[in-house]
Amino acid sequence: MHPIFSSAHRLQWYASAWLFVGAMLAASLVAAGDALWTNALFFALPVCLLYSFIALSAYYVCRSLPLAQRQALHTGVSFAAAAVIAGLTLVGIGTAWTSIGRSLGIEWGAFELTRRYQVLLFGLGVALYLLSLFAHDGLIALENLRSAERREADSRALAREAELQALRAQINPHFLFNSLNSISALTSLDAAAARTMTIALAQFFRQTLALGERQKIALSEEIGLCESFLTVEKIRFGKKLDAAWHVQQAALPAAMPAMVLQPLLENAIKHGIRDLSEGGVIEIAAEVREGWLRISVNNPCSIEQDTEQSAGNPTNQGNPRHTGIGLQNIRQRLAAMFDGRARIACRRDDRQFIVELTIPFLPLEDTPGRPS
Amino acid sequence: MKLTALIADDEELARRLIREYLARHADIDIVAECENGLQTVGELARCSPQLVFLDIQMPKLTGLEVLEASGRRSGVIFTTAYDEYALKAFDLHAVDYLLKPFAQERFDQALEKARRQLGRPAAPTPAAPALEKMLSERRLDRILLRERGQLHVIPVESVDYIEAQDDYILIHAADKSWMKTQSLSELEKQLDPRRFIRVHRSFLLNIERMRSIERQGGDGHVAVLQDGRRVPVSRAGHERLKTAI
Numbered sequence: 001m002h003p004i005f006s007s008a009h010r011l012q013w014y015a016s017a018w019l020f021v022g023a024m025l026a027a028s029l030v031a032a033g034d035a036l037w038t039n040a041l042f043f044a045l046p047v048c049l050l051y052s053f054i055a056l057s058a059y060y061v062c063r064s065l066p067l068a069q070r071q072a073l074h075t076g077v078s079f080a081a082a083a084v085i086a087g088l089t090l091v092g093i094g095t096a097w098t099s100i101g102r103s104l105g106i107e108w109g110a111f112e113l114t115r116r117y118q119v120l121l122f123g124l125g126v127a128l129y130l131l132s133l134f135a136h137d138g139l140i141a142l143e144n145l146r147s148a149e150r151r152e153a154d155s156r157a158l159a160r161e162a163e164l165q166a167l168r169a170q171i172n173p174h175f176l177f178n179s180l181n182s183i184s185a186l187t188s189l190d191a192a193a194a195r196t197m198t199i200a201l202a203q204f205f206r207q208t209l210a211l212g213e214r215q216k217i218a219l220s221e222e223i224g225l226c227e228s229f230l231t232v233e234k235i236r237f238g239k240k241l242d243a244a245w246h247v248q249q250a251a252l253p254a255a256m257p258a259m260v261l262q263p264l265l266e267n268a269i270k271h272g273i274r275d276l277s278e279g280g281v282i283e284i285a286a287e288v289r290e291g292w293l294r295i296s297v298n299n300p301c302s303i304e305q306d307t308e309q310s311a312g313n314p315t316n317q318g319n320p321r322h323t324g325i326g327l328q329n330i331r332q333r334l335a336a337m338f339d340g341r342a343r344i345a346c347r348r349d350d351r352q353f354i355v356e357l358t359i360p361f362l363p364l365e366d367t368p369g370r371p372s
Numbered sequence: 373m374k375l376t377a378l379i380a381d382d383e384e385l386a387r388r389l390i391r392e393y394l395a396r397h398a399d400i401d402i403v404a405e406c407e408n409g410l411q412t413v414g415e416l417a418r419c420s421p422q423l424v425f426l427d428i429q430m431p432k433l434t435g436l437e438v439l440e441a442s443g444r445r446s447g448v449i450f451t452t453a454y455d456e457y458a459l460k461a462f463d464l465h466a467v468d469y470l471l472k473p474f475a476q477e478r479f480d481q482a483l484e485k486a487r488r489q490l491g492r493p494a495a496p497t498p499a500a501p502a503l504e505k506m507l508s509e510r511r512l513d514r515i516l517l518r519e520r521g522q523l524h525v526i527p528v529e530s531v532d533y534i535e536a537q538d539d540y541i542l543i544h545a546a547d548k549s550w551m552k553t554q555s556l557s558e559l560e561k562q563l564d565p566r567r568f569i570r571v572h573r574s575f576l577l578n579i580e581r582m583r584s585i586e587r588q589g590g591d592g593h594v595a596v597l598q599d600g601r602r603v604p605v606s607r608a609g610h611e612r613l614k615t616a617i
Contacts, residue, residue, distance in 0.1 A: 176454075181386055182383065185388055235385075236385065
């Protein structure tokens, strides 16, 4: 429905404006000496009021030709045709109303619609309809602008929410307390290893605090963060856990939201390597190809493994046990940053779980190199 | 008298820490170390240790699932880094547990308490019923059952519907049916009420598997599953089903 019907107030103003047009038309008829005031008003006001509803159809004409996809010729022809049809309709309305007025047989209801006035009425109808088309175009453009602003605000709110979740996830209590427990065990078994682990743990938290505040970071920085994380996890899980990096030099400056890769590694350990008594190697690859950055995380997993690792699937959303940050959150943050041009997919191949991430390659300027 | 003990934790360092803390207690003999839940259930049956140091967050089966599968109730000392759901249950039922990282003193205290309870097996130990209650009240992610001596783990999302028989239940999941000795009402309480609806006195239905509800007879109904199987729906069940969807 036309938006004007959603507000009685607006409708009132609109009708008043058209009654004014009607009054002007009547005044000109009187001035031309062809009618008395009563007859002129009796003719002009109802005709204009009825035409005002016809003029609203301009809204649908404008909407059928979205501003962004218009071609001058096509639009011109469409607008002209619509205006001519509307003008003819106005003449029709005028003719019909005068004949009704005549049949009523009252003195002030009679008005002679001469050929000259029919042409005038047609011209008026065309002109007013064109005006209506332009007015609607303007209003639609304004509305589009407003909704774009609203969408942007929504996506900002979403990004903020995702950021907050990411920050919460960084301080994964399970990871923290288990690491502290390992350090506690190492103090008597291997004091040097206890120190290494303490330092790696501190470095990991320092990096997450520093990076979590930033809108985007370079892949090299994310890798640095992941390396601290893996140092801690390797001490915790011993020989069971290993990681192999296959990162193209060209991919290092790629911009991405912080804490995208680290949760993937955390999932690979929690739902993959941890369940395997013989352990396994996580393979992380990153490459740039034709303007896209592709990152994949590949980990072995057991056969009877359920689908927990794909924590992004909606059925796991309400499950409090899946406190891991989950693919859903990563997906949301990538979508917010790359405007929907990001893809994240996971699949199982036999005994491998693979997460693949494809985002536009946008190098971040002045990126520090990969920390050694 | 020597006491036998089992240590279950998937992290080697965590096991070694308990071993170190136990070194002070000469009367305790460590008979087994396990790194996952399934192995723990096997070792519990094999060497029935008097004391069990049980980590909650273990692969394959969690510590709580180990208790459920093994029926073990006494001499259990839980260890956990962080599991807010388990901790809430422990506090609610006054079950003792160790929060990682823990000190030797705190460890000794928990050990002392467990030892005291083991020392008087005739007296009713408060731990067993408390654990029983805790296990029966927790929300399940997977259903455990034993068939011909083998332990099966069924993720709840794979369950189509559950049917009550005389004194057991039939769990229909992934083209198979499993038998379990438990009452339907008992299991119903442990499943997500948004997903599992009691559509009939003897049927509990996973509504995500339902394709449609059809009329049958006068005012009877039947739920049709995605694979075409039909589950009877009682009048009260129909009301519950309507409010659920």
